[in-house]
Structures are given as C-alpha cells and as structure tokens.
Amino acid sequence: MQFHLNGYEPGDPEVSDPAARYDPSGAPGNLPEEVDVLIVGCGPAGLTLAAQLAAFSDIKTCIVDQKSGPLLRGQADGIACRTIEMFHAFGFSERVLKEGYWVNETTFWKPDDKQPENIIRSGRVQDVEEGLSEFPHVILNQARVHDFFLDVMRKSPARLKPHYARRLTDLQTDSTPSSASDPCSKQVTARLKRLDSSHGGEIETVKVRYVVGCDGARSTVRNCIGRALYGDSANHAWGVMDVLAVTDFPDIRLKGLIQSANQGTIVLIPREGGYLVRIYVELDKLDQNERVSNRNISADDLIAATQRVLKPYAFEVKEIAWWSVYEIGQRLCDKFDDVLARHLADQLPRVFITGDACHTHSPKAGQGMNVSMQDSFNLGWKLASVLRNRCAPRLLHTYSAERQAIAKELIDFDREWAEMLSASAKSATELNPSEVQAYFVRQGRYTAGTATCYRPSIITGESAYQDLARGFVIGTRFHSAPVIRLADAKPVQLGHAVKADGRWRLFAFADRDDPAGAASRIRGLCEFLAEASGSPVMKYTPVGEDIDSVIDVRAIFQQSHRELAIEKMPELLLPQKGRYGLRDYEKMFCGDLSDGKDVFSMRGIDRQRGCMVVVRPDQYVAHVLPIDAYAELATFFDGFMIAADRRQNDDRRGVARAQIAATAVS
C-alpha cells in the first residue's frame, strides 16, 4: 500500500476522504459509578488491556484518557514479531501486515576512511533471524495500532469505547486489606476531573475493584500508590521526526544505523505507505538535571543535524508530519502493583501499573510500545480470570513478579544499546561499527520480543520434562509452526489456535502409534480429560459452557492427514458445542511435510513419547509434560484455578456423554 504521497493524513489510508479516516468520538455521557476495572490511559498498554477485558461481557471495564480524542500521529512505531503474534490473537495481524512497513534488512553506515566527512555503507544484515517467528518485524504508526485496538473494543461483546478528557486526580483505597475470601469487593474509589469544555472541572467518582495505570512515565496511578521510577537521570538528548523528504541517500527505504565521524548518529526507520520516514537524531549532551525542553530545539535543528550526518547525500524535507525531542532515560519501578514486598503473603494487589508507568527506555531499540503491550497482555487474562472466579486472586501477584523481571532485562539491554549509539560520547576512531553491527545481530531475538522467558511460578512449570519438546521452552512464548488441519486439509499455523480469549490451551503431541487405536496414549489422555474426576477440564469448566471454554485441547499427529480417519478419533477432539451440539472440527492437526520438516522436527518433540504442551492465555508455554502425566497436569492447574461447582460439573459431564452417545460415530 502506498499513501501519504501528498502529505501525511492520520487514520485509515484505505479511506479516500481524509475527514472520514478516523472516528474522533469517545463514549458519551458520564463515567459509570461502579466498574470492575478502571484503566487509566489510552496508549498501547491501556488499549491492549481494554481490548482483552472487552472480550468478556460479564466484566465491566472503563478506560479513560486525558486527551480529547484518539492519537493521530507520532510516538512509537516499531512492532516486533512477537507483538504481531499477539495482534493475531486479537484478530488484526493481517491489517498490520498490509499497512505497515516490513523491516527486511538493516543497513549500517560509517565514516568513509578515505573521506571521513562522508558516510559509506559498512554492512547489511537480514533484520530477523530465519524461523524466529511466522511474522515479520513491522513499522507502523502507534496511532494505527490504537485504531485497531479501538476497533476490537468496538466490535467486542462489551462494545467498549474510551471516555476521553478525564484526568485522574486521586485513588482512595479501603483500609481493610483485600482477602482471598472476598477478592472482588470494591475497595478503590477513583476521582477524575473532566477536561472537556462543556463539563470542564467537574469531578466524577467511580468505585472500582481494580485500577490499572497505563498513564505513562508521569503516571498519576503510580504516584497514588507511592511508587517511583528509579534509574539514570536523562542527560542525553535525541530528536525524532516523521518526514516526507526527497533524497539521493540510496538506503532511504531500509532501516539504517548511520554513524558520522563528527556529526553524531542517526537511526533511520522507513515508514508505512512508501514515502514517510522516521529519523532519530542525536542532539547535545544535557547538563545534570537539565530538561531538553529548555533547549528550544526546533524541527529545523533536527533537519540540519540529519543533513550533516547524511553527507554527501542530500536530504530535502518537504513536510514534517510529527517531531519531538526527548531525553534518554532508562528507569524502572521496583514493583508493578500496590502490595509491598513484605505483604506478599497477606495482601492482594488492587492497583497495577503497566508500560511507561513502570519502565522507560530509549525508543531506538523499538521496545517501549511492544513491552508495554506485553505487560497488559500478561495482566489482562489474569484480571479476567480472577474477576470471573476461575482463578484464585493470588494469581495477580504473578503480574508484577513476571513483568518487573522482564522490564529489568529490557532496561539493561536498552542502556547498553543506547550507549553504543551515542557516538559523540566516543571519538569516531574509538567507535567500532562492526561491533555495533555484531551486537545488533546478537540481540535480534531480544528486539523481536521472543527472548522473554518467565521463571517458574504457580503458572510456569519446572523444566523436568523439557527434553520432550526442546523447541517449546517453558516460560517462553509458544513458537508457532505450520501444520495441516485434519478435517479440512488446510495448512495453518498451530500457534494461531491461541486467541486472546482467556482460555488455556493444551497441545497434545501424539506419539508414533495410530491415534485411532484403543490403546493409544493420546486416546488415554483424551479419556482422562473428558471423563476422570481429577481432570482439569472436568473440574474447572462451568456447567453450561462448552467443553473447551476453559481448557482448549488440541492434538497434533505424526501421520499425514490422509492417513488418519477422523471418525475414529477420541470424542474429546470432535467436541459438540453450542446450543445445537455442533461438532468442532478444528481440534486436530497433522505435520505439514511440504517443506520436509514437520512441527515435531521443527520444535524438537520426542516422536517416540509425544508430550503435552500447556499454553497460557497470553501464548506463553506454561508447562511441558509427558502425555500420560495426568496427576502432574492436574496438580499444575490446581495451583491457581478455582473448581467449578461439583454437582453442576457432574451434570455437565452427564450431558456431554449423552450428547456424544446420541450422535456417536459408528
């Protein structure tokens, strides 16, 4: 897609009329008096969380922002492979792939040894390691990511829209500590001031169960719970601009790290639509405690600095779509909720912070927006599970534990990266472009967002059986692979079975035996799951809900899809669902051998023994277990889930059996 040729226009580029490209409206009327979750901030973190919670019609969510409407331009633009995997779970990856710029290669430029005032290309690398993800690394305006989430919210069961022009003023929490016996009691009162002209200054009060601060580096929510960001003082200024320009620089449509001899460094990011480009440009070192905003830096300064770095190439800016200056500051909060470390055992969190509210970085590694959304994706299903009474509220402690550790790793990575790019801190001779390049390649997995690995906890198992599936590393995201769906022979990505619907997935990789055989281990597992009183499927699925509504079981076979008879498969893999008891035919897959390697080979699965891979609602591998480790499977879920009512369950199981009997496959 090509757009922005005649100037930057915000919103959906497929709409011809610029005035019709975006919907400026928020939710009308006053804030509700009581909600389950109040989300403060409509950035990527806030909207990811809102989109996740909006999937559940039984959760009442409110999302507010100080701004008077949606973001239209600027801010972040890097979208890591891992993030598109998440977007796929929310159902809009194809829109990002269609509209965004694909980062296929990155080029490196350095001073020309012969003429050090000129730059020359020093290297060129593939941006993303082969096979790291089924999705590419993409660049797209943050505003469009917002639009896609707003669209998910609008279409969702909750039909959620943001309330704009509200500023949080304070949070009051009950003095009574929350407890496991009454986890959802309303314990927080939020006061917000209206900023819209017709209601300016009016105060609204909302009683909420959980508050999530997605309100950026100057977070009010963070201040309300007495937390702060710690880390480097920001003393290096950078400028950033999105421009339409004419240049003879040959790599203008490739991501580039460009280091000049004496004029500093720029990072060049081609943008969506074929014409726009983003440039990060190094500015002056700041004095201690100085703010860059005091320097009176103008857009012309950024352009001039860019032109100096790019010599001998011309760079004529025709339009500036957006620009900003900022200080680099790697800062981190020590905990991401309102429970003090010494109260972990006796208090439950009610207030959370995500994204820039708890960690800030240099934008040039393209991490900020991505990590912020992953924060919310981590928190969203946990809040929903607790609010829907499916999981014990102690689950909520895992949010800060998991994400603070990840943020710390990120800050460390980011600091190293930012220092490497601050060429002016070193002389040109000291700076080693091949070192930068090597570092870039080595850190590819980090940048792609696939390096995240959660430590063992109540929702992340120990690695006793990791050998059964070496490519599905416990604690990392479930790495998708191509498979063939048995019932309709469709080539699909196995990981795309994971939707942002709050469900757990159990991928059962069968051993070599015929799965139709009476003694097959996969049949044994299915019978355990569908029938045994200790089965987590039986125990945790509420009456009246589909059998896959809490734990969604999928099976993957080693045989070709033409070798297997679907009618002989275990009942659990052809479940009858919904008001009509229609069969779901999308639970079984076979290896895709068209490229010579199937999922078993690609992910190092033990073909002799098979295995179970348990996947969290946020796509992370929670556990790898032997295919017959029923007790260990049950114990794992027992660690954090709440059993549905027994009597109801027995009823449900009876109904399921009757249904299966009524339409039994001969």
Next chain:
Amino acid sequence: MQFHLNGYEPGDPEVSDPAARYDPSGAPGNLPEEVDVLIVGCGPAGLTLAAQLAAFSDIKTCIVDQKSGPLLRGQADGIACRTIEMFHAFGFSERVLKEGYWVNETTFWKPDDKQPENIIRSGRVQDVEEGLSEFPHVILNQARVHDFFLDVMRKSPARLKPHYARRLTDLQTDSTPSSASDPCSKQVTARLKRLDSSHGGEIETVKVRYVVGCDGARSTVRNCIGRALYGDSANHAWGVMDVLAVTDFPDIRLKGLIQSANQGTIVLIPREGGYLVRIYVELDKLDQNERVSNRNISADDLIAATQRVLKPYAFEVKEIAWWSVYEIGQRLCDKFDDVLARHLADQLPRVFITGDACHTHSPKAGQGMNVSMQDSFNLGWKLASVLRNRCAPRLLHTYSAERQAIAKELIDFDREWAEMLSASAKSATELNPSEVQAYFVRQGRYTAGTATCYRPSIITGESAYQDLARGFVIGTRFHSAPVIRLADAKPVQLGHAVKADGRWRLFAFADRDDPAGAASRIRGLCEFLAEASGSPVMKYTPVGEDIDSVIDVRAIFQQSHRELAIEKMPELLLPQKGRYGLRDYEKMFCGDLSDGKDVFSMRGIDRQRGCMVVVRPDQYVAHVLPIDAYAELATFFDGFMIAADRRQNDDRRGVARAQIAATAVS
C-alpha cells in the same frame, strides 16, 4: 475464524452484536438527474462495476437495486483463485482469505460395490493445481462479497452507496446514433419506480451516458435492448441449502461429490466459520416447460434427499440458514450490448449487460458469480477510460466480443459438467466415478478461473514474441510470481502491483546485463519512455498527473537485490510524484531465489534478451514484446488510446526533467 456455532447470523462475524454486523442503509434521497453510468442491480456483477467506477472521482455513477437493502444470506459462495486475484486488486483479498473456507481437497464418494445402498469414498484430490495462483480456492457467502465491495465503494473517492428499492421500468435511447466525435453525449433516459413504502410507486427519471444491466437472469435491461437468453430449457431440478448439522459423515469439512446408487447425487461444500455446510441435492426431472417452483418442494424434502444419499451416515439438520430450488439452464445471450452485429462499424454501444443477465449456468461448478464479476471487471476500466477521454469509444466494442466468447466456453463446460453430475440420467453402473474425478482434475484451471484467454484485438496483441515470456500467455491473466522489491528488500508478489485503478502496466524484464550500465537495454527503454516524443507514456499522460498515472512502468532484474545500486538506476524507475515530487521506490524488483527458481525461470522469460509484458487494467496480458520494440509498443497503444494535448505534454515533460535535474542522483 469460527462462527455461526449458535445459529447463522448475517454480516461481519468479527462484530459481536448481531444487530451491528451489517449496514442496512443505502444512499438517501432521490436518484440524481444525470449520471455517467447507471448500474442496474446490486449483485456481484453490479457491485464489482460500481467499486471500479467509484475509484474515479470524475465519474458520476449510480447503482440501483429492487431490493430494500443488502443481501444477507444465500445465493452463490464459490470464489475462484482468479477472483481473489481480482479482489486483491480491489484491496480486500485478505478479508476473504481470513473469513472464507479454503477448498484444499475434494473428495469423491460412490456406491459401495459390496453394499450399493451405502456410499464409500472413491477418491481424494488436491483441489487446485500447485502453482496455479498465489491464492487458494475459497468458499464464502455471496453476501459477504457484496459487503466487501460496498466497503470499497464507501471508502472510495466517489463515496458511492446503492439506491435500494428501485425497479427499472424502461430505457429510452436517442434516435441519433452515438458517434466517435461525441461519445459521451447523454443518449439514454432511464425510468425507475420506487418500491420503498414511503415513496412507493413514484417514478424517477435519470439521463445517463451508459447503462449496465447487472440485473440477473430476468434482466429488464436485456429486455429493453431486445436481447434474450438462448439455450437449454431447464428440465432438471436441484435444491440447495445452507445448514448447521450434526453428522458422522467423515468428510463433512471437505468439498465432496457424492453419488449414490439410486438416490441421486449431492455436492457438499463446507462453508466459512467451521460449522455451516452447503448441500446441492439432485431433485426430480421436470416435465417440458415445467417450473420447479410448481413442485411445492420444501426444505424437508431437501434434507430427506440428502439423508438418503449419505447413507449409511446420519445427517441431522439443526438449522437451515437458507435454501432454494432451481432448474439447471445453460443459456446465453448472443451479444452483450445494444449494437447489432451489422452496425459494429458505425455504432457505439451505450447499454451493456453482464453476469446472469447474459449467461446462466448450473451453480455447482462454482462459476456463475466468478464469471459475472470478471464481466464487470472487463467492462469497468473500459467505461472509465472512455468517460475520462483516455481511450477511444470503439474500445467498448471489445467488452461484448471478449466476454461473450468466454461465456460461451463456460456454458459448454458447465453443460458437460452438469450432465456428468446428473447421476439419475444414467444408471449407477453406467456412471463412472473415476471419469467424473478425472474430468474434475482436468478442468481445474477452468474452475479456478485461470483458463480465460482473450483473442487478438485492438487491446490484445498477436503472439509473435510469445517465446520471450512463455509463462505470460497473451490474452490470459498476468500470472503473479514472487519477487524481491529492490528498495526495501521486501518479498512481494509481482502481480500485486496491479491495482483496480484503471492503469496499464508495463513490466520490463531486464536482460542479463547490468541495468546500471550506460548501454543497458533497460536503460534504453526507460529513456525512450521518459523522453521520446513517440513514447506512449509521454503521449497519453495528461499534464499535471504523475508519470505513472496512465502507464505504470515496473522493472524486474535478474541480479540479486543486494548486487544492484538503486542510485544508478534509470530515472523513470525512481519517479518523482505528487505535490512534493517525492520519489516512488516501488518500481523495481529482483528475482526471489529463496525457492531456487526466480520469476524468470517460473514464467519462462528469455534471460538473454529480456522482454516487455504489457498488462491491462483488468490484469490480463495484452502483449509481449522485445525490450527494444519501441515502435511496436507505441503502435499498440495508438490503437485505442487518445493522445493528451501536445502542448500540455511538452510542458509536463519539461517539468519532469526539471524535477529530475533538481534532485539528480549523483
């Protein structure tokens, strides 16, 4: 995507609230008094044409339908590979791929030799030949195809919406024959009756330049121009139904042709969403002149007939989303416009008919909707080119000439196919399932829509140089292949450069020489196109428009994208466009060698000599020429195009040169 589990709901399945899934509104108010094109009928043919014309803000189009709102269910559902290629040009292929059922394999069932009252599987084939198209064969409700076109129209420069509840009553044409000197004079007056309750019976009168009847088998437009459908009387009845059912038939999620011994034949088509299925079921033979509507056939009859064919399998219908009965009738109109054959030389067409208005078929080959849309895609750019004064009005004669021949081929194919499926016409022993299966495989290209080949005409060249590109057969659709875009190293499909924007494309496949060389033949071609007075680019591009606005030149090189220096390429391939003179970096491609075969190998292009492939606005190959056949290229375009004003052109060329000089690549 899975949906329709709890019942069929029309509209966008991504919207949770069924009431918000579709937009029932049409254009408000009265019909305009004068338009350039009046389209009668909002089926696939009408909407394809409307979407095409809506791309041009300078064309005034009106589309009407008798119905009171958009289609919500039923009718056609097969979408051929070729059709998705066209959808891609309109910008919504990814939505069809996401939502539709993919036909990966087709199964064949026949009477069991041992127990002829039961069916058994007799075969299973890949549905679409490997490499036939970059897109699959897909099944999706016709109503959704309408929705996507309505969406294109809504977002288009013309912001077009249908006027519903209008029935065409008559067309009055001026007695003066239209002439080449005044092709756009308003010569047709259409009268339409309003059917909406608040305006029921009111007559509206519209003066139009061109009328297109997309109004189905009982077309009023066809009747107005005194044409009729000729062919078989319909004497074989079939039923069709979209159902949600529970069955133990194992191939319920695979397309199937199922022939019973004595109970007739069904065609089973799995549908979008994972649960819905369409079944075509053979009913009784009709008496001469009998209409199936007189048989009082009910949905229960269709279900009972299906159950009889499917024995020994159970088939329990839970909900019928839509059903219908119809007669097979292969019928064809001898000409698709209002010019009598004897007046071809002295009259120009003003009224056209497309789709079912000029050809009807059995639906089971999945051709009707696809061919109808291709009719309109063929006509749309021609009408637009003539209305915009870019092409001579005699171009309009090619519509009937090209599409009538294709329709005739289709009718012949369809008759053969329908006869083969009418098992009751033969005894079970006579019917040879392997013959059916072999025929199905052989006709795969036909069914995929890729067999269409237009004969030589003013817009389709002779095959003198076909050997230069054996895989781009003149007259057939441009068969896309993977390439790497030079400027940003992105893997793309070359054919996706062709958008439904009315432009011609010239794909210049370079020879082996370095394209940056001063003597390179591709540079020679670019210089001719950009500078020579005989260049069709110079001659036909209006002043003030981008240099690629009429003929869009793309180059494909044999070298790897890392071997070529973009800054040394011919200026025409880095054109400066728009109000700012921004460079377009998407004109150059290199072979994608990741699979070992690049586009030159895949499409049989002469590596020693290279070639030009001229592609029409509707994606068909118009010509293959040597890369230095400047005169023949010019002669080809001179055959149907109208030169832009010379003086203006000279100005434009001057401007282009000045722009290029101003930012010349060093």
